[in-house]
Amino acid sequence: MTAFPSRPGVPRTTLTTHFPPSPLESWDEIGHRLGVRLLVKRDDLLPFPLAGNKVRKLTRELAARAVTTGDVLITSGGVDSNHCRTAALLGARLGIDVDLVLHSRAGNAAQDRLSVRVARALGAAVHVVSAAEMPDCIDALHKLRIDSGKTVHVVPGGCHTKAGVEAYADAAGELLDQIGTAPDAVVLASGTGATQAGLVAGLARAGCRTRVIGISVARPADRGCAAVREALAWSSDDTQTPIEFLDSFVDGGYGCASDATRDTVRRAWRLGLPLDSTYTGKAFRGLTELTLTEAIPRGATVVFWHTGGLMNQLVE
Ligand SMILES: Cc1ncc(COP(=O)(O)O)c(C=O)c1O
CATH class of the missing domain: 3.40.50.1100 (Rossmann fold)
Structure with a gap:
């Protein structure tokens, strides 16, 4: 398929926190x-x-932080986390780079999980680590992204x-x-x-x-x-x-x-x-x-x- 032309400065879509009521x-x-x-x-x-x-929670969180196209969102959870998948989805819609730090005991095998593949298909960078390694991984990504001049948002797991x-x-x-x-x-x-x-x-x-x-x-x-x-x-x-x-x-x-x-x-x-x-x-x-x-x-x-x-x- 022909690549979509990219238009710097034009947001992909507007972040909305108001949806039609769920049934x-x-x-x-x-x-x-x-x-x-x-x-x-x-x-x-x-x-x-x-x-x-997670849609209601995360859209509200991102609006409160006034995230904008080109920002970075770092968040974390279990390997099948709904919150992390939603972050990947919203990131793709809004043009935000998303780093997901996911914990799993399965090591590299977790890379093949359907939920990980979905997050990657949505353009998120997925980092699978052990639970103990999460804080250091988040800190390292945070530093790396800040050093690249981006505005970085670290959102707690589960959007708590x-x-x-x-x-x-x-x-x-x-x-x-x-x-x-x-x-x-x-x-x-x-x-x-x-x-x-x-x-x-x-x-x-x-x-x-x-x-x-x-x-x-x-x-x-x-x-x-x-x-x-x-x-x-x-x-x-x-x-x-x-x-x-x-x-x-x-x-x-x-x-x-x-x-x-x-x-x-x-x-x-x-x-x-x-x-x-x-x-x-x-x-x-x-x-x-x-x-x-x-x-x-x-x-x-x-x-x-x-x-x-x-x-x-x-x-x-
Ligand atoms: C499908 C689903 N239901 C319920 C919950 C619980 O929500 P909360 O963490 O706000 O208690 C979660 C959180 O991960 C979830 O993904």
């Missing part, structure tokens, strides 16, 4: 089986392929930032506009906790008493709760709302999945609701068990916040 769908049959009114907020369908909740929290506080408002009245509970996959903190902040700001139930994908409850509380304090002075961060569905750690979680994922796909076993499968299993044990009462209106992550399922 809010009514899942009546599953809801009926669980004894609740079940709605699914489809952030997996935000208008960036395979990006999920104030802007990320605020993006989800606004998303809570989006949900309320769609649903009309406050739901009884929102259930989501929780990792670093910024998404959960944003939803807590946004719902409390709107005066709702909705429970926001984070299903941990990796962290023990005490650490996860503390992280959500810390992230909440970045954009709210609310110290009263109880933080519900449940670690009963972690399945042995990040990226591990029990038979029960795999079964949940398999059944959901068969019903036309694609989930993955790293994030949303654990969260949906949590939702199922909480309704069946009536920790979420019968008749409640429950929103399952689908945070994306389908690429994890595709690389399995």
Whole structure:
């Protein structure tokens, strides 16, 4: 194919932090089986392929930093990180050079992962190292890029930032506009906790008493709760709302999945609701068990916040 002509100084596209609302769908049959009114907020369908909740967080972060064509973005995560893939995608769209520092125990074999190939196809420079080597690798890249005269942005892994929290506080408002009245509970996959903190902040700001139930994908409850509380304090002075961060569905750690979680994922796909076993499968299993044990009462209106992550399922 003929190369696209390059026009220095002309941005490829404008960074937008405002998208059409992600769909809010009514899942009546599953809801009926669980004894609740079940709605699914489809952030997996935000208008960036395979990006999920990281789209809201990262676009807001990049806007807050006023990144511009020609800047450099350095960020980090696990080898299949959704956040890193989203960074590569936004970098390609905006003409920003992206360095991804990815950790993997698989050494060079990780270079063949589908997610790494996708990031490279998007033009990102991918550096696969061990977890212990990450800080030094990030520092070295930072120095190298600054020395080349570029404006460099180092964004924390998972976009665990104030802007990320605020993006989800606004998303809570989006949900309320769609649903009309406050739901009884929102259930989501929780990792670093910024998404959960944003939803807590946004719902409390709107005066709702909705429970926001984070299903941990990796962290023990005490650490996860503390992280959500810390992230909440970045954009709210609310110290009263109880933080519900449940670690009963972690399945042995990040990226591990029990038979029960795999079964949940398999059944959901068969019903036309694609989930993955790293994030949303654990969260949906949590939702199922909480309704069946009536920790979420019968008749409640429950929103399952689908945070994306389908690429994890595709690389399995
Ligand atoms: C698909 C998906 N869901 C949920 C989460 C958790 O988001 P947070 O780190 O804001 O808790 C992540 C973060 O990596 C994710 O990729």
